Amino acid sequence: MSGGLFIQSLIDGLLMGGIYSLVAIGLTIIFGVMKIINFAQGAFMMLGMYVTYWLYAIAGLNPYLSIPISAIVLFLVGVAIQKTILSKMMDAPEHNQLLVTLGIMLFIENFALILFKPDFRSVTVEGMPKTISLLSINIGTGKLIAFLFAIGLTALLFWFLKHTFLGKAIRATSINRQGAALIGINTKRINYIAFGLGSALAAIAGTLMTPFFYTSPDVGSAFILKAFVVVVLGGLGNVLGALIGGLVIGVAESLGGAVLPGSLKELMTYLIFILVLLFRPNGIFGGKSK
DSSP states (O other), X not given: OOHHHHHHHHXXXXXXXXXXXXXXXXXXXXXXXXXXXXTTHHHHHHHHHHHHHHHHHHHOOOGGGGHHHHHHHHHHHHHHHHHHTGGGGTTSOHHHHHHHHHHHXXXXXXXXXXXXXXXXXOOXXXXXXXEEEETTEEEEHHHHHHHHHHHHHXXXXXXXXXXXXXXXXXXXXXXXHHHHHHTTOOHHHHHHHHHHHXXXXXXXXXXXXXXXXXXXXXXXXXXXXXXXXXXXXXXXXXXXXXXXXXXXXXXXXXXXXXXXXXXXXXXXXXXXXXXXXXXXXXXXXXXXXX
């Protein structure tokens, strides 16, 4: 691999890793608070993409201006699902919870397939160049913006969890649910907020992807698998770990695509996953909540 190709692949991987991190952070918050692996996270990302696409197609709204709308819509969807379905499963065996979120994912994806058909859709940001050239390295503008948003949102979320009353309540519930209830925290309400927040983060990731990635009902399936790998790599329930894990997986996938043919680029991602499970099953940060 030439030096130029290595740098190009490294930058592409870091930029895409920011998106993986954003999806995974929502997943890790839900797991940290509720101890549920939400397999519907990719479907929520897909719904966020469709909210952005239809706002663009019908109202001509710039995709980046639709970020608050898609986040609010999916926050409400997440709260509704938690309140009506998952709240009844909190004491169920873990495999039952897993199957329920898998069922929610399949329902959302097939419902979207009926409504929107399997067509690939895309949006265009007028006046924005597709790439920026810097020292013979091409950087996708949409990916760069998505990466900067992802890093900024992660920093804001980290501050929120550390320094606000609600954030501390989320962390307390994540660490010890019974202890949090004893000091007056409404853990049921925290469940609603955590699931809604995780869903909103997935929607934001989807919105940020629409300028450079296709929108279709099955787009979330591949991302949920990678988000799960990222969460395991960083440590279940760890926000900082999800960020770093996303960047690692993004770089591994990009470098794998540069040296391996076709779909074998995915080999690097799942090889890392297997190695982590074998040698550090608690993840890079030991699975401690942050």
